[in-house]
Amino acid sequence: MAEIGNKNKIEVTEEEHQQALIGEVRRFSGQEQQVYDYYRKNPQALAALRAPVFENKVVDFIGELAEKTDKPMTRAELSKLIASDEDEVPEEHHH
Secondary structure, three states: OHHHHHHOOOOOOHHHHHHHHHHHHHHOOOOHHHHHHHHHHOHHHHHHHHHHHHHHHHHHHHHHHHHHOOOOOOHHHHHHHHHHHHHOOOOOOOO
């Protein structure tokens, strides 16, 4: 995932990062301030919000590429591909 994103210069803009933070804060109704402060004090947590945004952008990018090829691919199929790609664990050889 990250490799594709980096190769194609896909980046999460500051604005998109803000949107992700706002979306996260909104999920905690009544605790917005605490959640916001938590992220402000935890750069790692804040950085982690970038990951899903970045992945979505990469998925969209791959989706656009897929549209240019002959075979149409739905987003669901694409998600499945990506998921199976991440799930593949090398099989251990039992003696």
